[in-house]
Structure formats: C-alpha cells, structure tokens
Amino acid sequence: MNAMLEQRPGLPPAERLTAQSGDVRLAVYRWGDASKPMLLFVHGYPDNHEVWLPLIERLVGRYQVVAYDVRGAGASDKPGKTRDYRLELLSQDLKAVLDAVSPERPVHLVAHDWGSIQTWESVTDPALRERIASYTSVSGPCLDHVGFWMRDRLRQKSPRALLQLVSQLVHSWYIYYFHLPLLPALSWRLGVARLWPQYLRKVEGVRNPAINPHQASDGVHGVKLYRANFITSIFKPRKRHTEVPVQLIVPTRDRYVGQQLFQQLSLWAPRLWRRDVSAGHWTLLAEADRLAGWIDEFASHIEGGEASQALQRAALKPGSGPFAGKLVVVTGAGGGIGRSTLLSFAERGASVLAADIDPAAAERSAELARAMGTSAFSYCVDVGDSAAMERFAQWVKSSLGVPDVVISNAGIGMAGAMLDTTPADWERLLRVNLWSVIDGCRLFGRQMVEAGKPGHLVNVASGVAFAPSRNYPAYATSKAAVLMLSECLRAELAGKGIGVSAACPGFVDTGIVQATRFAGLSDEQQAKRRAKVQRFYRRRRLSPDSVGEKIVQAVQRNKPVVAAGSEVHMAHWQWRLLPGLSRLFARFNLTS
Template identity: 75%
Template sequence: MNARLDSLAPAPAVRRFVVSGSLRLAVYQWGDPQLPTLLLVHGYPDNHAVWLPLIQRLAGRFHLVAYDVRGAGESDKPSRTGDYRLELLSQDLQAVLDAVSPEQPVHLVAHDWGSIQTWESVTDPRLRARIASYTSISGPCLDHVGCWMRERLRSRQPRALLELFTQLLHSWYIYYFHLPLLPELGWRLGGARLWPQFLRRVEGLRAPAPNPHQASDGRHGVKLYRANFIGAIFSPRQRYTEVPVQLIVPTRDHFVGAPLFQRLPQWAPRLWRREAQAGHWQLLAEPQQLAGWIDQFVSHIDGAAASDSLRLARQPAH
C-alpha cells in the first residue's frame, strides 16, 4: 500500500455514534443501505480505518459498515479492564446491528481481535437470525482454543504436543500484554512510531498508512487480552454455531497458527476454509483477493451458485 488509507475510501463515510450501555461507539457507513450489509470488525491494535482498502474494492456491491470497537479510534475508552469482557463486546455488536440493520441480517467480517470477540456473538443462539454469514480472518474463538489446548495435552502424542508448544511460542505477545504497565509504557515511549516499521518488516507491507490513534489504540486494547484470555483458556465453554462460516487462514501468520482451527468443523458444521499465502494482516497485503472471496461467499449465501473455488473450500461436517 503506497497511499494513505484515508484516500482509499470510495467516498466520505457517514459517521454516527451508537450508544452501547454507557459508552459511545463511532460507526462509519458507506453505500446504499438497501444493499446487503457487510459489517466489518477490526482487530488489535487497529481501528476501523484498517478496512478502507477492502471497502474501496467492495463499494457499490454492498452497504458497508465499520466501527471502532470500545477502546479504539473515536469510540469511548473505558479505564477498567472488566469493561472489555467478551459479553460486553457482544453487546456492542448488537447495538451496532440495531442501529445499522434493524430489520435484515448482516454479513459479518472480522479480523484478529475483531474475529475473537465476534465469535461470542456468532455462537450465541439468540443472535442467529441477525447474522447471515461470518468471514473470520486470523482470530479463533477463545473457547475453541481452550478446548484445543486441552485435547493436545491429553493426547500426549508428540505431534500434538509440538503443535501446542509451537502455538505457545507464537503467543509470546499475550504474556507480555498481561504484564502490568509495561505494554502501555511501550506504546507511550515509541511503540506507535515503530509500529509501521514492524508491519513493513514482519508483514511485508509497503508504506503502511499512519494511524493518528495508534498509541491510544495500543494502550487501551491490551485490556482485551487481560479481560478474557485466562478465563476462556482454563474454563472453556462448548460454543457451536449454525451460521455459515468462511474461515481465512493466512499461511504465513506469525501469531495465529493453522492447527488452532483443526477442530472447527466440530463447532461450525457449515464451514468453508480458504488458505491465503499472506501474513497476519492479509486484509492489508491482499485486499483484492479478500474482496473477491467475501463477494463470492456472501453472494452464495444470498442464493447465487457457488464458484469453483468456493466449492473446493467447503469442509465436511464432523
């Protein structure tokens, strides 16, 4: 990406604020609300602007909605760690759904922590009628991860234990984010300035667009990890969904390993799986590819015939 993200949007977004509990969430919309709605949920340490390259490529086909999750961008930033629990993040999603598509279900697309948090809603039977489909990129359900880790430990098979050990190594940043004060200090003392260099060197992105909220997004977003990881990993719940799921697995992801999704057909029987030759931020590195996959999947769920590549991506139910 050589251009600023702001210049990639198809037209100025319509911004509004949606109330969720006592918080205000910044919500951005593009396109005709009469078209099928795609709701985009960003990860850490990003905000809604990370979706602009994708929005540019899907403009005209869909009503596109993105929002800054609590703690990010222009949305409110609670100071208490407990205010970042998954159940509250799910309530935020419901508030956005009620505001932007109260009558029709949306097609949900999420990356990284956006995907982690929206699994909470996708696996909630009460929201089944509100979500037409789900495209998940590099973000597993934490309960599924907890179950996967238990299975690996109990199997005592060398390969299974190696997969577990490898993922634990890849998750080094999670341990760091649980340290008191140090992650926040790092973002204040230069982390925001160094972040584009990290994306260039690790993800191979050219000239990542600057994020004026980067230091704030990083500082507040660490509470997502502190509020949710330990409970879900050590006391995982059985979380199933009948929502059609398109799983996108970047093969060069340095943080989320592909073995984490081995048992997903057990939890999501209506599953399509695609592998992308990209890193964790595939949505920035290959937005054209991602736009095509989302368009194919959503169109099929809405009644069109499946493309050849989509038929190949269909996974057998367990």
Template identity: 60%
Template sequence: MNAPLGLEPRRITVQGDGVRLATYQWGNARGPTLLLVHGYPDSHEVWLPLVRELAADYRIIAYDVRGAGASEVPSRIRDYRLPRLANDLEAVIRALSPDRRVHLVAHDWGSIQSWEAVTEPRIQPLLASYTSISGPCLDHVGHWMRSRLRERRAGAYLQMLGQLLSSWYIAFFHTPLLPELTWRFGLARAWPSLLRRVEGIAKPHVSTTQLQDGQRGVRLYRANFISSLFRPRERHTDVPVHLVIPTRDRFVRPQLFDELTRWAPTLWRREVRAGHWQLLAEPQRLALWLREFVDREEPARRAS
C-alpha cells in the first residue's frame, strides 16, 4: 500500500542489533513523539491509516522489524529472540529521538517484543508511555498459565484451554516448512480477502512484501515461545501502560491480561468490541483513544 496523499515518509536506515532497520517518519516535529511497532504478518504499512489520523499533531516514527518489510533479514532463528528485538527498538529511539521520550504504540507481535523493552530497566527511561494492542508479554503468559494450573478448579482450566485453542496456529508455526509453503501456495494472495471476511475490514491493504513477511515472521514464534512459556522470567515495569483489548479477538483472549497489575501497576485497561486488527478496521477510534491517553501523560512527562 502506498502512503496516503501528502504523507510520504522521511526514510532513514538505523543500525539495530546486528541488522539494518528501515524507519519512517511523519508529522508534526513539535508534537509528542509516537513510536509504532507492527505485528505479524505485517510491516510498517499496517499503521498508515492511523498515521493519516494523527500526523497533524504528533511526530510519528515507525519501522519494519527485523525480517519484515525493507529491513534486513537474519537467517538464524536465534537472531529473532526477544532481547535482540528489544535492542532494535532501543536503537531506533536513540537514533531518531535521542532527547525526547517516546510514546510506544504496538500491535500483536509488535506488542510482544515491546513488552520486552518496556520491562527492561535500561530502556524504560526512554519511554513516556506504552499502548499495547492484542499482544501480551510472553513471560506474563507463562506465569498466568502456572497460576491457572495452581488453582485446580474447572473454570481456571477452561480459561487456559480456551486460550490454547485460540493459539492453535502457534503449534503449526513450529512445524518445519509447512507455514512457509502455506504462504507461498495461496495464503499471501488470500490474505486481503481473509481480513475483509474475518475481521470486517472494508478495504484491506495489499502489501508488496506480504509473502516474505509471512514466511520470515514465523521465526519469531520459533525463537521465543517455548522458552518464555515454560521458563518465564519476572518482568516488571513502571512505564504507564494503556491496554487496548479487543474482546472479539480470535487469537488473544482478554483473560490473559487479568493479572497484569502485578507486573505493570500504572495500568489503564480498555476493552473494545472489535477484532484482532482493530487498528485497520477502526483507525479513527484508535486515534481518539491514543490522543486521550498520550495527552494525559504529556503533562506528567514534562513535570518529571
């Protein structure tokens, strides 16, 4: 998808943790800085409808995460582990917003990797706030699963079973070659129509890198899920968190976030009747919520 008329980005290549990252900037240089991190199987292009809504008042930065879009593609699975993804995010902030904290906004796998950064003490001082959409911290999920098992009651087991059923695709992504072949032989072409039928997105965008993004992005799952879920770490943050929970999300159940105040005590939780790709289906509503949250946090940021 091309950038909306009048919103051609300024493009800069940033050196991440061993990879070159394609970054994009729009908007009002005097406004608060938003850093947008996309999920799977997307690129920075998934944010363009939101950029259209916010560019007049905010400085906006987005980047293609490693392996996606125009960014460099590591070949080893271990190069997609969460600490390296967090290092990439830190590198983008230090290169493009060295003197101003950013308001981090992330979706899906962008949220998962952003949780790694938000809970990293070295990176927390660079962040003014964090808006997470449809993406939990994998370590928090590991602790949530353990707490469900410890309860030893049917309701807790059913919650865990429901999430496991919603996450069926994760097991599929761990199989050799099948996910890559599925993308090559049909899924890439069918992706826009799936977004239209399943998510209710009227005009799904067609990404020129959709096939490659889908194939390469499965390495994120292979590099991180097993270790995080079965050996979860204690990951805390003092960054203000704005949690957007689409209640019709087919992949991430709302109950995954029930214990989040244990890890993020400064938390605003917003449940919305929407699907997983709410950022594409309703960019105007998401823009409104971001304005409300970011503008509330800005006076506190300046005071500190």
C-alpha cells in the first residue's frame, strides 16, 4: 500500500508504505530523492517515527530518508504477547523494511534508545553486514555488551568498578518498574501520557515537544520490549561483534544510560567513532541541529567524503585510552608542569595542542607527544595579550574544533615586598597569571557552551593561594584570584556539563624559578636569591610529572581542587582550621 501523507509544516509529504514481517505489518514513511543515499531512522520507547521529524526536516534535502513505527508503536501492528517482541523478531522487522525500501543499496542506519538496542541485533548480524553502510547509535547500548560489561565490573572487584555498576543499576530503576504486572500500563492510561510533553520540556530541555496522539498506546505496548529481552540478554550475553562503521553519540547528562556502558565498545565495534554532547536522553529533540550535522558528516564520510578534524579525532581504536577522541589544549606547555600535563593526556590517547610563547619549546613538547602515537600540534601565543588569545582561540576552533579540555597553565613568578613591587610589576604579573586564565576560560568556555559540548577547564593556581606570606604578595594574590575564579566558574557551568578545576601545586622544580623577579633587589642580588630558591626546590623533589598526573585525575573525576604536595595539603588545612597560625608564619622572611 502506498499513500502520500502530510507530516509536518516545512517537510515534504511522506510516502507511506507497508512492510510485512511475518504476521506483523509495519508502517513505513519515506521522504526525498530516491537517487540519494538513504538514512533509515529507528525510534525508541515510548516514541514512534514522529520523534525523528525535526531531524528529517534538516536532512531530507541531502538524503532519501525513511522512518518506520516499530512493532507495538504508532500505526504498526501491536502484537499482544510479550514473546512477540524478542530481539530476533525486531531484527527481522528491520530486514523487512530494508527489503521494502532499499533491497540493493546499503543504508545509513540511525537509532535512538530502544531503537538502538534492537538495531544492535541487526548491526552485529553477519547476514545483514552488506545491507548497512553505517550505524549511528544514540543512547542505546547492545544488551549483550552490557551483560559482559557487568560481568567485568564484578570480576574486577575494585570499589570504582562496583560503584559504576551500582550507579547504573540505580539509574535503570524504570526497567524494574516495567517488569511489574499491570502498573506500567495503568500509569500510562491514567495520566502519564498526558504529562509526557511536560516531562520532555521541563526535565529533558525539549523546547516545543510535539503531542503524540498514540502516546498512551505506545507506552503500554512498548513495555513488552523490556520484558521480552532484558533478563535473558543481561544474564546470558552473546559475543556480538560488528565490522559496520559505528558512530556513537553519548549524551553526557543522560539520566538513564550511563557513559560507562560504552567503555569497552571498541572491542566489539573496531570501526568506531565517538562524539559526546552535553544533553539529556532525548538529545534528538533538544539538539536536533547538532545531531543532524553529525549524522550528515558521518554518512558523507562513509560515502567517500573527506573527514573533518573533529571527525578524525572522534575515531577510536580497540584499547584506546580514556581520552581517545578528545582534544586537550595546554598553555605554557613548553616545559615544566605544562609539558608534563600535555604528555600525561597524550599517553592516555588524547590529541594535544602545546601553546607557549616559545615556539621551539612548544613544538618540542608536541614532538614528544607524537612519539606516543597521538596527534599533536603546537602554537606560539603570548597569553598575556588578550587580542592574541582571541586569535588563538579562533584558530583552535576553525582548525581543530572545539577542545574538550583546556589547561590554563602559563604563569610567571614574582617575589619581594609589596611596597617594593612597582605598578609595572603588578600589571605584568596579573596580565599573565590572572588575565590569561580569564581569557582562556572566557574564550574556550564559551566555545564549549555554544557547541553543547561537555568539557573541562583546568586553571593552574598554586599552593600559595592558601598560604599568605610577606615574601610573595603579588604572586599569591594572582594565584588566590585564580582559585576563586575557578570556584565561581565551576558553579556557573555546572549545569552545562563543563567541569572546572583549580590545580594548586607546591614547590615544583620548574623553570619558573629562574624567571622569577624579586622586587627591590639588584640584578646581582636577584641572581643569588634565585639560586638559593632553586636549591630548595630541587631538594624538595616534587616533579612536574606528578602534578601532571594529578591534573589528569582531576579531569577524570571532576575534582574542584587539586592539591599537589604535602606542603599544600598542610597549608590548606592550616588556613581552614588555624588561620591565626598561618598569619603568624606569614610574617617570617623565608627568602633572606
């Protein structure tokens, strides 16, 4: 049966077809030019094909687009028995649709939520390998992969692994509810269907959710998807591999599907690209423009188009590190803490950008990162120049894409009495130590927010932010300001999926000591003072590498403050518990 239906203002009329899968008739909708590559959309629960209309409207000019109501939803048949919703039957449904709309040419498959869960069954079926050109999965893991992931968490027996498992079990509360008799269906019929648009608007951030006239029916029948598959798949998982190119889109604020479920996906899908978005579970409605762009970019690349830098970086390999696919920008990366931090991220699979006022030093850091097998770039910038920082941020965005992690590390030292510190000294110090951090957070933080991209900003302060002293009033002031800026910005960006950390290292043996200016001293006196301080730092033996490792951990765990060195921990707690003692110690001249 063919019919033309008007689906949505601004969208061409859809051609309606029927695909027969056994005894089940599936309602199929098709738009666009038949000569173009095909996108095939599979919806989740409790939706029907109409959930895809905002994306279809954005993509129909470049593709032939097909969507269908899965069994139990929309205008498709609704089998009454739970066993009629098993994964193997859902995979047969997809094959029936493929036979009806694209019997010869492979399609680009896009699926969300339960649509993803059920289409993993097809994507990992060797018999359908030649029918699927690519697969974009949003918020829906393969249940067999989840089963193996859960076994792995239990096998590790580490607190972190068990916490991940417990966290996912808590977030999956609705699955247990759907297995209860009568209550799920009753709740849909008694009011949940009517309230569903309000939930999407207030909780998921969907601005204008459409009213689904089939909502109650879709909710009632779709529950059988969970009952027919979850227990068997989780407790008796099968090894499901695929050679299909997979684009994984992970909403980082998903309340139901945790990011940890995809940790081992590259082992099952070696041709894997991953893209994170700061959005909730229904990202296809809340971020339709961004999702449509990613689908278009991925399908175009699989069809033979050139991949952008962002898409190249999103490609993951089996065994990739935790930061694979991420772009990390480090200022002051020509040596010391900056270089060590850069290499720590590179070691974990990140693509890195070394920025420094010394171009040779920045390039040397990039060379060391490349030797680890990752992509690395260098850039010469004076972070104390706001106009130069503007150009730098724009270059990063246009050339490499919006970064995932930015470490504002560049800084200079300043010691000596406050009354001996000139206005020029103050301006130079604050321009590099504070304003560069302000510019980095402002420019790159805005990029992350506008891109809807989860990310992390790390601002390198110092342990002296907790320890007042007559010896370094200007330096301590700049670093205390960086710490407070970080705390304020962390609160501001918390709801946008962007973390902010302040790194507070202690006496680290880096080149900053040799560049420190001691106010009020002659050149000869300054040289002697630097040598004395340098000897002390070397005896302390706190290495830049240890600080770099702590910064990486802070990003992984979203820690607000990173204290590196026992002296920093002591100063921090002393300032909090015994501020009078800190003020007393501040009077001693430790550099004379």
